[in-house]
Amino acid sequence: MAAAEVEEFLAGVTPAVRQRDALTLVELMRRATGEEPVLQHPGIVAFGRYHYEYASGRSGDAAAAGFAPRKTATVVYLSDGTAAHADALSRLGPHTSGVGCLYLKRLDDIDLTVLEAVVRRSYETLTAGTFGTRAPEASAG
Template sequence: MSATEVEEFLAGVTPEVRRRDAQTLLDLMRRATGEEPALQHPGIVAFGQYHYEYASGRSGDAAAAGFAPRRTASVVYLSDGTDAHADALSRLGPHTTGVGCLYLKNLDDIDLAVLEDVVRRSYATLTSGTFGRRAREGSEG
């Protein structure tokens, strides 16, 4: 999908704070990854790709960075796991995490330089070769 489709999708995001934050994340992820966005379903803005292959033999390709503007929070996907970024995330500002997701309610309240660094490092980790673990397996591996 084209950048125009991404822009059209983001124009329809509600509430307003989520639409504003989505535009900020779009620009931030472009800088951090050097990639152009692509719209994936359901409503995920993705940047680049990485290949994974787990010990189980399962393998495939996935977005190397991305975000989704959801009604209650913007979700930033960190497929190498949020634990890998715990030190930086402690300096980010108000957020919550899942195994591979960072939930942000308002980008005005966080340190965008820290977020950009986290996205840059996650992207670099994922695209440095075949990634061999799941986010829920922690930072070892």
């Protein structure tokens, strides 16, 4: 059922460049995580899970890797914070970033080998045990 949901969602992604990039990212993230995609709402394709527990006592489970094809850019989620990947991201190609998100206009313009390495490293960091740092805190440290 999960595979059919992901396929149905991806079939409806527009514009065409976003759909093409989403199909590429599914394969890239499968390789990087060893996980199959599942659809999370609203419109997030997720791979694997990790457990977090913050100093505040808040805890839960979240996607260990994922992306969302949006109209203006594809968002790749890096829950361990983009700052943890600053060196690699400097070699990625054109992108913008937030605390825990990469915004990619066209995968054709970036180095997919670098992106796959970043996703793999983020996934491995998040799934190594209980993750205790929120992306804003990781970026500050």
